Amino acid sequence: MFRIDRSEKNPNLISIFTGEICNLACTLCAPDASTRWQDELKEYTIPQDEDLHDTELVDFTGAISITFGGGEPVLNKSTIPLLKKISNSAVILIHFNCTVLPSRQLLDECARFDHIEFILSIDDTQERFNYLRWPANWDKVVKNILWMRENCPDNIRFAVNTVISRLNANTYHTVEEWINNNIPTNRSGYKTVCSTNESNGILNRFKHQAQYKGMTEVEYLDQLDQRRKTNWRETFPLATNIDIG
DSSP states (O other): OOEEEEOSSOTTEEEEEOOSOOSOOOTTOOGGGOHHHHHHHTOSOOOOSOOGGGGGGOOOTTOOEEEEESSOTTTOTTHHHHHTTSOTTSEEEEEEOSSSOOOHHHHHHHTTOSEEEEEEEOOSSHHHHHHHTTTOOHHHHHHHHHHHHHHSOTTEEEEEEEEEOTTTTTTTHHHHHHHHHHOSBOTTOOBOEEEEEEOSOTTGGGTTSGGGTTOOHHHHHHHHHHHHTOOHHHHOTTOOOOOOO
């Protein structure tokens, strides 16, 4: 179910949690924001089709900036009905994991806004990306991003958000290098802006769950590897300061 949060300092700055539906179980995410995580851990009931009736009750009058997050907004059915209720003049930011292409209906709705950005969630490149955004495939993501640049409406701008953790602290710079070489601007010439934010720890999203209390980051990553047939030590040989307890 979607949730709307307004900034305490400025209620016209709005964040929308579009729902838990997501096709990825990212290493730094958790089941409260991803049905793929829920399915992997078998600890939650995966929501059925969303009841979109409540979207009709939402009022965005006066909204200056609205950020869509998730889950994956492109996959959540509340995204388009909510967009339809927003003024063309509002700044729209949509977080996007790049693993699936937006529907034509979504792109057509996006085409009317004066300022709209798709914020690409890319924490690293190649196999490191695949690990952090499991079970994403870097080659497919590259194809999707290049398709977006060539086929999105001209008004859609691109930005990149990279989460820095102890795993990718020495390699995350490859993201900006790849962006500058492959999608430096959108079709209208607006520069693709790269930004970063730092994780408070690999286990940050799990810290309130009893089964992970006292678990070290190494134990958590080893548990992931056993379940997913991955190997964080081989994938991130430059990882530093991983908590071993």
